[in-house]
Amino acid sequence: MEGSISSDYGRDDPDFGIICFCGEPAPLTKSTTQSNPGRRFFGCANFKTRKACGFFCWYEPSIGEARSDLGPMRVQTKTKALRAVERCESSKKRKTTTITSDSGTIMDRSVWRNLPPEIIGRVLSLLPVKCLCRFKCVSPSWDSLISSPHFAKTHLHITNNTPNKPQKTLLISSSRALSRDLYSVDFAAANPTAEKLDFALPVRDRINWVRGWGSCNGLVLVSDEGLAEECEEGILVRDGGVNYNLFLFNPFTTESKELPDSHVLDLCSVDDIHFIVNGVGYDSSTDDYKVVMLHSREVFYYNGISNSTRVAVYSLKTDAWRKFQDLRYNPMEHIHGVCFNERLHWLCQRTNGSKVVVAFDLSDEIFREVHLPASFDNYLPASFNNYYGCWHHFRVVLASCLCLVVSRYEGSEIDVWMMMKYGVRESWTKFTIANHGMPLGDVLYLAAEEEFVLRMIEDIGVRIQPVREKLVVYNPKNKTLRDMVVCGIPTKYTVGGNYIETLVSPNHGGRIWRHYEASLGESSKSY
Amino acid sequence: MASSIENNNEKLTLKSSDGEEFLVEKHVALQSTLLQNMLDSDCSSADVIPLPKIDARTLALVLGYCKKHADASSSKQGELNSFDSEFLKDMDMGALFNLVLAANFMEIKGLLDIAAQKIADTIKDKPHQEVREIFHVENDYTPEEEAAVREENRWAFEGFP
Numbered sequence: 295m296e297g298s299i300s301s302d303y304g305r306d307d308p309d310f311g312i313i314c315f316c317g318e319p320a321p322l323t324k325s326t327t328q329s330n331p332g333r334r335f336f337g338c339a340n341f342k343t344r345k346a347c348g349f350f351c352w353y354e355p356s357i358g359e360a361r362s363d364l365g366p367m368r369v370q371t372k373t374k375a376l377r378a379v380e381r382c383e384s385s386k387k388r389k390t391t392t393i394t395s396d397s398g399t400i401m402d403r404s405v406w407r408n409l410p411p412e413i414i415g416r417v418l419s420l421l422p423v424k425c426l427c428r429f430k431c432v433s434p435s436w437d438s439l440i441s442s443p444h445f446a447k448t449h450l451h452i453t454n455n456t457p458n459k460p461q462k463t464l465l466i467s468s469s470r471a472l473s474r475d476l477y478s479v480d481f482a483a484a485n486p487t488a489e490k491l492d493f494a495l496p497v498r499d500r501i502n503w504v505r506g507w508g509s510c511n512g513l514v515l516v517s518d519e520g521l522a523e524e525c526e527e528g529i530l531v532r533d534g535g536v537n538y539n540l541f542l543f544n545p546f547t548t549e550s551k552e553l554p555d556s557h558v559l560d561l562c563s564v565d566d567i568h569f570i571v572n573g574v575g576y577d578s579s580t581d582d583y584k585v586v587m588l589h590s591r592e593v594f595y596y597n598g599i600s601n602s603t604r605v606a607v608y609s610l611k612t613d614a615w616r617k618f619q620d621l622r623y624n625p626m627e628h629i630h631g632v633c634f635n636e637r638l639h640w641l642c643q644r645t646n647g648s649k650v651v652v653a654f655d656l657s658d659e660i661f662r663e664v665h666l667p668a669s670f671d672n673y674l675p676a677s678f679n680n681y682y683g684c685w686h687h688f689r690v691v692l693a694s695c696l697c698l699v700v701s702r703y704e705g706s707e708i709d710v711w712m713m714m715k716y717g718v719r720e721s722w723t724k725f726t727i728a729n730h731g732m733p734l735g736d737v738l739y740l741a742a743e744e745e746f747v748l749r750m751i752e753d754i755g756v757r758i759q760p761v762r763e764k765l766v767v768y769n770p771k772n773k774t775l776r777d778m779v780v781c782g783i784p785t786k787y788t789v790g791g792n793y794i795e796t797l798v799s800p801n802h803g804g805r806i807w808r809h810y811e812a813s814l815g816e817s818s819k820s821y
Numbered sequence: 822m823a824s825s826i827e828n829n830n831e832k833l834t835l836k837s838s839d840g841e842e843f844l845v846e847k848h849v850a851l852q853s854t855l856l857q858n859m860l861d862s863d864c865s866s867a868d869v870i871p872l873p874k875i876d877a878r879t880l881a882l883v884l885g886y887c888k889k890h891a892d893a894s895s896s897k898q899g900e901l902n903s904f905d906s907e908f909l910k911d912m913d914m915g916a917l918f919n920l921v922l923a924a925n926f927m928e929i930k931g932l933l934d935i936a937a938q939k940i941a942d943t944i945k946d947k948p949h950q951e952v953r954e955i956f957h958v959e960n961d962y963t964p965e966e967e968a969a970v971r972e973e974n975r976w977a978f979e980g981f982p
Binding site: 409410414425429437 | 918921922925937941945946952956958959960961962967971973976977978981
């Protein structure tokens with residue numbers, strides 16, 4: 295190694311534990327050669343003396359800086375960053391033995407000796423999330439790899455290309471008053487069980503509702519709506535309006551993030567009638583997750599007369615909301631936006647009362663209409679267009695194509711409309727599920743050409759307060775219904791949408807992430 | 822195997838790390854992107870191609886896989902799938918690691934995929950301590966750190982020691 299060398303860096307730090315062939319601690323030195331300016335290396339302590347053994351190897355920093363052998367691995371959270379720094383310091387103390395590979399680069403033993411990291415990454419990306427979370431305990435390098443956004447993306451890509459990837463359904467318990475418990479069920483499992491999720495919403499208000507708004511790539515959107523009232527000895531002293539908080543949450547890794555206030559409800563009072571629907575989707579053109587909120591102050595039930603709908607769009611990357619021009623449609627039903635073809639879909643009503651599916655393109659951020667089947671407006675005659683008189687229940691769901699499910703209580707039938715070819719009106723096809731006069735509730739889980747799960751109301755006599763609900767499975771092939779028992783399911787619940795198993799974190803790529811990256815950069819400089 | 826490709830009978834010589842030479846038909850060798858690129862460039866097929874990272878035992882396995890897939894390209898996919906699963910059955914971890922390294926080096930995507938999947942399937946239900954040993958990963962955690970990471974991911978350890 296010829297060239298001028300500045301030895302001020304790390305010269306007095308023999309604690310790195312690298313021993314040169316003379317048997318002395320090799321100091322960390324910064325190279326000033328033209329080919330490797332600023333790159334650090336360990337050299338023989340007796341460099342430039344007659345005793346020099348000629349020992350030389352590059353220093354490959356493992357923390358904070360991109361490490362060539364691990365690709366884009368970063369530390370994920372602040373606690374992890376701190377832990378990594380501590381680890382680095384403790385490893386100095388422990389004087390880990392190091393070996394020098396053929397190429398002369400330094401390899402400590404935490405680096406895989408047998409398989410190169412890209413193959414380890416390839417193998418790990420084939421594993422389920424639960425298994426990967428367990429393998430974070432294998433070593434700090436594995437932890438960093440598994441926690442990195444890059445790996446989450448690779449893993450997601452493989453999951454999305456797996457046929458019949460397992461899906462879970464989010465249930466929100468309403469068995470007890472003010473319950474905030476979330477459950478997940480795999481309806482496709484042989485013995486489905488409702489598992490309580492380890493996710494605690496912060497308790498802020500006395501009265502609140504929790505709702506699920508669907509998911510995208512394993513990120514579930516949950517809202518918590520409360521009345522911000524202040525009470526003294528049970529008497530209302532201040533009406534603070536409505537609190538509306540949204541959370542993005544990965545039920546598998548249990549990472550969550552509270553979104554900032556959209557300020558959509560700022561001028562509203564408790565007495566206003568609100569109608570808010572949300573949806574979450576992924577925009578591949580900007581590699582960003584977006585949450586779309588539609589808010590109308592008067593609801594459509596009053597003969598279709600309503601204010602226009604306010605629109606706000608949140609971007610996870612910028613961690614901020616943007617307000618959009620008001621929309622001339624009003625959303626129907628409290629159903630989340632359904633993401634398909636990178637568009638979020640809601641069933642809406644035009645100001646004249648006719649129905650339409652409105653699709654928000656997550657990339658160009660424009661609302662477009664998706665035409666409904668020609669006969670669709672027959673479902674709701676104008677004179678029946680009143681919530682209390684209407685026994686129809688609509689929702690947009692997703693199997694392998696865009697689907698509309700219409701529950702017709704009075705006929706005890708459910709119509710399932712499937713848009714076989716996206717955007718082609720003529721491709722809507724319908725089949726009907728009938729149950730000999732017994733009322734069918736809503737569809738909870740739908741998988742194309744496979745069985746799907748319906749919630750059934752057992753007693754039609756007392757419709758306002760259904761006595762009992764049960765789950766049934768419908769098989770479209772032989773048109774049969776059978777009962778389904780789910781262990782541990784809450785007696786009353788709402789459905790928050792389906793989600794898949796991923797490592798995608800709501801804290802990846804956003805401001806928090808960049809903030810930690812910056813702090814890591816600083817810590818590595820000072821070290 | 823009736824193929825109309827010219828030079829079908831042309832053969833290449835591959836040399837393993839331990840010096841053993843293998844004579845392979847060109848269409849079999851073309852399963853490997855690495856060899857394909859070498860043949861596309863100036864490399865003459867008359868030369869012996871050294872594969873310094875692959876031992877004879879592994880190379881024999883790799884070439885067995887390539888031959889089956891080259892010859893069966895027109896036959897049924899199901900037959901190939903059953904060959905693939907049979908091919909890796911009962912293979913120990915050491916042999917699998919060598920195979921996946923060879924497939925990676927020689928750029929044989931199909932083999933790389935099935936070997937990686939096989940490794941993933943094998944380690945999936947193993948405790949992390951055992952996985953550490955399989956991959957020869959030095960445990961760089963202090964006991965406290967490991968306990969902290971484990972606590973963070975407590976839910977994933979149900980049913981594991």
